[in-house]
Amino acid sequence: MKHLKYGKTYLLTILTLFSFIWVNTIYSQQHNNRTDQIINEGWFFQKGDISDAEKENFNHSEWELLNLPHNWGWETAEKGDKKYYRGPGWYRKKLHIEPKTGRRYFLRFEAVGYKAEVYLNGKNIGNHMGGFGAFCFEITEHLNAKKENILAVKASNEFDNSIAPLGGDFNIYGGIYRSVHLIETADICFNLTDHASSGIKWLQTDVSEEKAVLDITAWISNSTDKGLKFNHFPKELNETLPDGLFDLEANIYDDKGNLVVSKTHQINLSPNLTIPFKLQLHIKNPHLWQGTIDPYLYKGVISLKSKGKTIDKISQNIGLRSFNIDPDKGFFLNGKPYRLKGVSKHQDRKNKGWAVSNKDLEEDIALITEMGANALRCAHYQHSDYLMDLCDKAGLLVWSEIPQVGSIKEHDDFVTNSRNQLLDMIRQQINHPSVFAWGLFNEVHVSRNDPHRDFVDLENLASVEDPTRPTVAATSHYASPQMNRIPDILGWNRYPGWYDSIENLYNPTQWDKYQPTSQHGGFCFSEYGAGANIEHHEQNPNQPVPRDFWHPEEWQSIVHEASWARYSQTPYIWGSFVWNMFDFSAAKRREGGQEGINDKGLVTFDRKIKKDAFFFYKANWSKQPVLHITSKRHTIRTSAKTPVKIYCNISDAVKLKVNGKTISTAKTNDFKTVIWEDITLKKGKNRIEVSVKKNGKTIKDQTIWTFDPNAKSLKPEIGIKDRIKGDGGFGQ
Template identity: 30%
Template sequence: MKDPKNQAMLPNLDAGWQPVTVPHTWNAVDAFDDVPGYYRGAGWYKIVMKTQAAWKGKVLYLQFDGANQETEVFVNGKKAGAHIGGYSRFIVPVTDLMRNEASALQTIAVKVNNRFNKDIAPLSGDFTFFGGLYRKVSLLVLNPVHFNDPDHGSSGLYISTPEVSAAKAALKVSGQLINKSAATKTLVLRNLVKDPQGQVVYSDDFSLGQISAGKRVAFTHQLPTLSNPVLWSPEQPALYTVISSIVDAQTGAVLDKLEHRTGMRWFRFDVNEGFFLNGKPYKLMGASRHQDYKGLGNAVPAALQVEDLRKIKAMGANFLRVAHYPQDQAVLDACDELGLLASLETPLVSEITESKAFTNNALRMQMEMIKQHYNHPSIIMWTYMNEILLKMQFKDAESRKKIYVENVRRLALALEKMTRRADPYRYTMIPNHHSIKTYKEAGLTDIPMVVGWNVYHGWYGGDLANFPEALDKLHAEVPGKPFMITEYGADADPRIHAYKPERFDKSVEYATRFHQTYLKAILSKPFVAGAQVWNFADFASEDREETMPHINNKGIMTIDRQAKNTYFLYCAFLSKTPYLKIGAAAQDRRSGSAMQGQDVVTQPVEVFGNVGDAELFLDGKSMGKKNFKDHIAVWNVPFQHGKNALKVVASGAARLEDQASINFNLIPADLSSKKLPFKALAISLGDPRYFEDETGNKIWLPDQAYRKGSWGYIGGVPYKKETGHQPFGSDKNIVGTALDPVFQTQRLGLEGYKLDVPNGKYEVTMYFAELMGAEMTTVLPYNLLPSYKKSAKEDRVFSVYLHGHLIANRLDLPKQFGLALAVQKKAKVIIKDNKGIYLQFKAIEGRPVLNALEVKRLAF
């Protein structure tokens, strides 16, 4: 039940509750709708359960794997505990608040609040802060003597490998236990180690002595050295199992038992030569990952999260940047099993608050992360403070800004010191946005062991062709630190295709060129320790508008995990086995307008591979052989109307092949063609791109000037917003439609539109949205380009005539409908005497506009 009033105690109401299944978020819908903002406030969960006989004499805890972000827990009306922070596990003792009688009803109530709180990170960021109990909740039923770490939500047992080589490996077990029984206990710590094949290679008992009632004790035990260990690596993720038990020395009873896996490996970073694992050089290539999923928000079942990791591994990656917060244990378990090295970070994103509470929360979050994930062999570094100077405070007061930056530096020093003390065996890293001078002057490049750079050269700024030089500059400017490219990417709306791609057109084709350039440069420079694409999959970002409102679509997969061409490119670059894939195979529909005198439309087809060359076939006919250039080969394919069967075959012994079937809707140059009778045409005005409309089962074609016998516009110019970066159109969220790209472009000052269709009955649909005057409501800090200029309002009133008949009278879009609202106007017409369709736009005030046009033939 949502609680906008943020009541201190559980509302005493029977009404207002909804049945839900945990994991759950209350923002799975409202974070994606057309209403600005999403619910950020309190919500209550409650469950009533009966006392179980098995609980008698036990100690009970409630374990929350993730609740965002302020949580209070009540048992039978009394407060049991609380937690601050949305991305770490926490454990609440509840034994003393439970009713003891048999079958007694126990009411558990949990209040969660995802409001903005200046003392809790993250304060802001390019992702949605979903609320709710979005990870698993468990009741732990333990013996009074058990492993315990009440402050950090961990199991209470920590395994390290302080020395590892090919010849030997040292294992150390440490942790805490507590005796909550009423008597002193003489205890033994029993350790058993199994090799990756499940064979016991070591076992012993270590005396813990007498532990008084109510006492918590810490222990450390060095196990004997293992000879000739099986080493953990991406190619062979060999896992040893360590089983640690607390045993009652007098009775021999096992009071508690924990089972953890570990891996034997050693690693180092080198400033000039990159990263080494087990003495061998590795380029740390992979992806950053957010945890949300289409239709689920962040309440994602573990099985789906593990499938993400399988897809990352399948593309040839060896590294995962878990960003921008700790994620489900299942994610790191999968890294261990699959052989994905990893970094893990806390959610200090973009800015800090200069308060003691914020600092304490940040330090506690870091320690929770380390303690809870300490035993994962896949983790090689702990990370904090992503782009922490991006949203710089006090920019207009230089002296105050210096104080703020100094406080950021002090917090970084405190986090670094604590992290190195808690785990001396792993590296530390701070990822920074691409402003070298800013971070050097702040001293932040001196603090961590590795520096991360989030680089969008060729997207938010800079020339894509100069990216290799940008890497050289990073190496030269901070010469004493190893570095990785922790983010890079370009928006890729999988519905948009451009055969002459350009920056910010949001096409898959531009994103493919972007990633191709980055991968080639990164892999060629040994001083770049690695790189993680931003992002593995599209993810929720409520403040974003653009072609897919509320979604950051820089992913190489969609938010529901459908592969884009960019994913295929990574498979081609990184796979160690032969790979061949026809691009956009999921785009089984294409369309295009034929040139005069032709009955085919020639369009490029990209094939991704890591083989020498390949041959493409269209309906069994060879289109010739092509060599792969930086893992892409392109054929210009003459598509005919209807089904087109594509097959690509790699040369050589491997004989790899891939196939795709393209259903092509060909629009003839002569719309009156009897060979291919006209049925329908959808046009996106002021737009050079193709847009795949899945809901309407059609392709919107780029606009063109009118040609006799064909179709096109008469007069006008494409709309271009003065943003300093967009080549055309607006990036405003268009309310009332999921087809934002269709409404985000238009022609201004249009005089007419002609389609020389044959005689018949037609439905004409005009699509409008007023774009001018609809400036950004939020200036997003990740956009490093010059500030948005306000789009000046233009007074426009116009009428539209179809063959001289008025079909839209005195349209005043902002006055009648509002800014950036999808509007449709339909009309039906019978064409006789081969006059075709002629729309006239008559200006009354200002310039007429049209965003898109659709024509359907209703009768023959």
């Protein structure tokens, strides 16, 4: 039996940003000689391309005063305006900094949508192309000694065919929509400007229950004249010279703060160079990171010292784990079977666009873990580092990807920017134990631009940057079979029951033909699902037409019930990712009785209502007790005969009462579902009650349905046309 492994095992770490406050504060975090301030307050903003706005003496007093995070475009895009504003906007802010001798200063932007020009005191200090990764510029040489400095940022979400994404069923907003940091360090520090990474990379050579071997690379930036000069040459090859001699120290602590292992290495720096240094640590009998079962985290601390004094220090969380994918048996975590039960999410939220808070992200992860998911696909671009921190702590395995969506361009600017987006993602997220794969593309269609060279180069780059993780891609077609074999592993975006016939889910051999489409065999479902408007209800519905008005919530549940029943019983399908965890905005959509919304989410766009399908997965995936009557929102019924369907994981015996009369006690099926067919309702209000007994206690759920044969349904009077074969919707 062939087993597919990546690297050997993985140790990954997390940059600890949990205590940062998102808005309305300037928060200073100090580690010895390093301070990190979030400077989100007091920015002036003006939409449009403003002449001379970068100049130091420009008058911005009439501009809007606001706090970050901030973005534009969502205001009309969420309402279905396909011509929502895509253009430039300017931000300006006064920075009060008194430069100190022997100190360095940096600006780090967590993200700007989707390209940025940054000016300090009228001088351009750097530009960034791409709306999802962080970037960092040193400003030490550009600061005014008089303390007041003028920071100006031009952001733009104007379409640019040199920047991915060039397509996709989601909106592109503009603005500084994540936090901005002002960082002060000593004149010798861990490098901050290498694609805004921490300057520290943790990789593992071997991890098992018996041992963990950790390979650490620390990039140290020396802006001084200290260190070995060109004419220095040791008398002996192993001689260390006192000029530029420092200690590089690595410590690992357990979750109680006890030191587990420590190593110190003497290093020589060279003047005005940034140099990588390596250390190796060994841990005996490590406590492994076991996903949602036990997301155990160590703390790793890397320190640069001189004569016992700490010059710079980085603390990061570390998770130790290994995985492999068997093309016939599926996904294994730390040598044990571990089916990925995943969801996907976009980063937008109703009435906020991309400018979400840490609290918003915490709510998202809480909903995902409540449902019992153990994996997350961050679609279709790099998500925030804070979200990765939350996933590390929750034990969610993460598929992180760059925004190569729909199409690509072969010209040099696009290739360069795509390469930089991949480097941003990998170097910023490489130390997160949650990330298990680097995504290269999603549903790219072969047309006039040939993607093969670009994707092979990206795959090679990812493998060199991080030999411990596989590359992955999501496809939806056979048009270019070799393109699908470029990444190490493959996901298929298929929608049986929505864009395809639901009959595909009832054929046990339907997916056999997909198995050889990947490089090594086996695949996951990277997207599947169906739309649902919580105001649309129909009992025993037929399959809707995706682009039409009618998206009954009941049909979404039927699709997910059939999908999970099939995927979970097919070993070579190593994982599945529901599309989508949350409804999201897609300005070009006109369907499901809503404009500008993709309604395939299991939770509404505002995160306030969990659809019935959410409870189906919670009953099957979570250990939390579930007893849920479906179709509660279908409060007005026009037929006296109705099914009653419930999801339950508390007991396999569920009692149904209608208007106080016991109907029967029924057994749940293998997927925690019970259906009573043809229950008769009386005219007027009907009380539906289900109950189970657990440990001597009775647990109940109930609802009221009103039978009114004269009530009018939201469903159009004209019969919905048959689904047109090949109606693939967006991207299918």
